[in-house]
Amino acid sequence: MTNNTILSINNVSLMFGGLKALDGITIDIKKGEVLCIIGPNGAGKTTLFNCITGFLKPSSGSIMYNGEIELIGKKPYQIAHCGIYRSFQNLALFNDLSVLENVLIGGLKRKDLSYGIADTLFITSKFKTTEKRLKQEAAALLEFTGIEEKRYKKAGELSYGERKLLELARGLITKPQLLLLDEPAAGLNPTEKTELVTAIKRIREQNINVVLIEHDMRFVSDIANWISVLDYGKKLAEGLPEDIKKNKAVIEAYLGT
Amino acid sequence: MSIKSIFLSILKSYLIPPLWMFAIAMPIMGITKSFVTAGLLLIGLLFYRLLKRTGFTGTSNHHYYKDTLSKYRNKYFLKYGWIFALLVSIILPFFLNNYEIDVITSAMLYAMLALGLNLLVGNLGLLNLGYIAFYGIGAYTYAVLYAKFGFSFWDAVVIGGMMASLISMVIALPTLRLKGDYLAIVTLGFGEIVRIVFNNWDSLTNGPNGIMGIPRPYLFGIQLSTGIRFFYLTLGFAVIQTYIIYRLGKSRSGRYALAIRENEQASAMVGINTYKVKTLYFILSAFFGGIAGVLFASKQMFVSPDSFTFIESVYVLAMVILGGMGSIAGVIAGAFTLVVLPELLRGFIIYRMLIFALLLITMMLFKPEGLLGKKAYHDK
Numbered sequence: 001m002t003n004n005t006i007l008s009i010n011n012v013s014l015m016f017g018g019l020k021a022l023d024g025i026t027i028d029i030k031k032g033e034v035l036c037i038i039g040p041n042g043a044g045k046t047t048l049f050n051c052i053t054g055f056l057k058p059s060s061g062s063i064m065y066n067g068e069i070e071l072i073g074k075k076p077y078q079i080a081h082c083g084i085y086r087s088f089q090n091l092a093l094f095n096d097l098s099v100l101e102n103v104l105i106g107g108l109k110r111k112d113l114s115y116g117i118a119d120t121l122f123i124t125s126k127f128k129t130t131e132k133r134l135k136q137e138a139a140a141l142l143e144f145t146g147i148e149e150k151r152y153k154k155a156g157e158l159s160y161g162e163r164k165l166l167e168l169a170r171g172l173i174t175k176p177q178l179l180l181l182d183e184p185a186a187g188l189n190p191t192e193k194t195e196l197v198t199a200i201k202r203i204r205e206q207n208i209n210v211v212l213i214e215h216d217m218r219f220v221s222d223i224a225n226w227i228s229v230l231d232y233g234k235k236l237a238e239g240l241p242e243d244i245k246k247n248k249a250v251i252e253a254y255l256g257t
Numbered sequence: 258m259s260i261k262s263i264f265l266s267i268l269k270s271y272l273i274p275p276l277w278m279f280a281i282a283m284p285i286m287g288i289t290k291s292f293v294t295a296g297l298l299l300i301g302l303l304f305y306r307l308l309k310r311t312g313f314t315g316t317s318n319h320h321y322y323k324d325t326l327s328k329y330r331n332k333y334f335l336k337y338g339w340i341f342a343l344l345v346s347i348i349l350p351f352f353l354n355n356y357e358i359d360v361i362t363s364a365m366l367y368a369m370l371a372l373g374l375n376l377l378v379g380n381l382g383l384l385n386l387g388y389i390a391f392y393g394i395g396a397y398t399y400a401v402l403y404a405k406f407g408f409s410f411w412d413a414v415v416i417g418g419m420m421a422s423l424i425s426m427v428i429a430l431p432t433l434r435l436k437g438d439y440l441a442i443v444t445l446g447f448g449e450i451v452r453i454v455f456n457n458w459d460s461l462t463n464g465p466n467g468i469m470g471i472p473r474p475y476l477f478g479i480q481l482s483t484g485i486r487f488f489y490l491t492l493g494f495a496v497i498q499t500y501i502i503y504r505l506g507k508s509r510s511g512r513y514a515l516a517i518r519e520n521e522q523a524s525a526m527v528g529i530n531t532y533k534v535k536t537l538y539f540i541l542s543a544f545f546g547g548i549a550g551v552l553f554a555s556k557q558m559f560v561s562p563d564s565f566t567f568i569e570s571v572y573v574l575a576m577v578i579l580g581g582m583g584s585i586a587g588v589i590a591g592a593f594t595l596v597v598l599p600e601l602l603r604g605f606i607i608y609r610m611l612i613f614a615l616l617l618i619t620m621m622l623f624k625p626e627g628l629l630g631k632k633a634y635h636d637k
Binding site: 077 | 510516
C-alpha cells in the first residue's frame, strides 16, 4: 500500500441473506486518477458506494482510506468528516430549502467556517465574518456549477439536471478529498453532459479525486483514466478505457451471449 | 384572469370559511353569536391577507426569499415588528385589570412552552407528546426544593432547567433512534409516567394533594407578589428565551436542524451527526420547559399532578400547529390564541373542547401550515 493510493478496497464482500451482492471486490483508487465503475444493472456498483460511505457494512474485507484509516465500521457522518462526499443516484437534497441554503448546510462540517454558541447569541464579529465567508464560498460554487440565478429558489423546484449540479456544489463546499458520484450524468441532456464533463475536469484539477458510476460509455471515455467493470458482485475487468471497450468479457456481460 | 375567476377566488378564500364557521357554530352558539364569530373570522382573514402582503408572515429560520425586495421587506418588518411587540407588551399591563394580567401571564408561560416544543416539532420534525412532563419536572423541582430545603426561586430556576434537561437526556439517549409515530408513543408514555410519579410519590411530592405555599420570587429585595410584577418577570424570561431561539434559528444550529428535518441521509453525508444534534435539541427543549415550569409553580404558588396531564401536552402541541410549525411569531400567536380564546368563550365552557377541535379542523382544511407558518412542510 503506497502513499499514492487514496482508497484501497480490499477483498470486500457483502451478503444480502443468501445473495452475494459483493463478492471479493478489490479496487485501488490512485491519487489523481478519475476512476469509473461500470457494469450492468444489479452488478453491485451502488452497493459498493454504500459500503464505502458507511450506509452498509460489508461482511468481510477492508477499505483503507489514505492508507491508514479503516472505513468499515465507521458511521456515514464520520466518513464524511474524513473528507469523502458522495452523491446519490436518486438525489438527496433538502427539497424544501433554498438552493443557497442547501449549499450552506454543506459547509457545516468545515472547521475553518465554524463558530460557537456565544458567537451566535451575541452576534460577534466572528459570527458575521464567518457567515459572510460561507455565503461567498457558496455563491462561488453556485457560479461554478452554473446555477447561480436559482439561488433563492427551492431545491425541489429545480430541473433534474440542476439538482444534480446542486448536489455537486453542496459536496464541493465540504472540501472533500474524494468525491463519489453515483450516475451523475443520468437524465442529463447532451449540453448538460458536456458541462458536467468540464466541471469534473476542473474539480480534478483542484486535487479532488473523483470516482464515478456511469453507464454512458461516451461520457466515461471522455473523463475516466481507469475503468473497473463489475458484474454479479464480482470484478470482471479493469483497465484503460480503450482496452475495456475491446474486452470480450465486458461486451458479453453488457449484451449477453 | 377573468372577472368570474377573481370572484370565485375571493369567494373561496374569504367567504366560504366564515360561512362554514357560521353553519357549524349555529347549533351551539345561536344565530347572533355565530354571526359575530363568522364576522370575526372574516376580519381575521382580511387582516391576515394584509399581513401577508406586507411580508410580516415570512419569519422563522430559513432564509428563503423569492427576491431581494421581499428580503428587505422581511428584514424591515421583522426588526421593527419585534420591537413594536415588545413595547406593546411592556405598556399593556397598565391598561388591564388583575384578571386580564393573569391570563396574559399564563399565555406567556404557554408561549414559552410552545416555543420550546417547537424546537422539536417545528425545527426537527420530531413529535413529542409528553412535553408537559418537563414543565411538571421544573415546577416540582422548585416546589420540592423550597418545601424541603428552602431554596430560593433563582436557584430553583437553574436547577429546575437542569433537572428537566437531565431527565430528558435519560429518555432521549435510548429513544431518539426511533422515528415518527414510535417516538410519539414513547414520549406519550414518558409524560404519563412522570405524572403518575408525581401522583404517587407521597413522601416527596405530597401525592395528589400537591404542594402549597410556594413563594413568589424576590428581585433586588422586592417580592414580585402582585400580578403586574410577576408579569414583567415572565416577560423577561420569555424575551430571553425567544431571543435565544431566534438566534439559534439564524445560525449553524438552525441549519443542522433544518437539514435533519429535510433529509437525514443527506445530512449524514455532509458530516452531520444526526443523533447528537437530535439529542441536544431534545435537551434544550426540555430545559426551556423546565424553566417555564419553575415560573408556573411560583405563579400558582401551588403545584399538583393535575396540571400536567396528557391533555396539556396536546394543548401545547396544538399551539405549535395552530401557529405554524417552525415560525417563532406564529407559535407565540398560537399560544395566545389558545389561552385567550377560551377565556373569551367562558360562556360556552362546556363546548370549549368542541370549539377547540373545530378550530383545529378548520385550520387543517384551510391553512395546514398554521396561522403564520409557511408552506415549507407541504411541497405542492
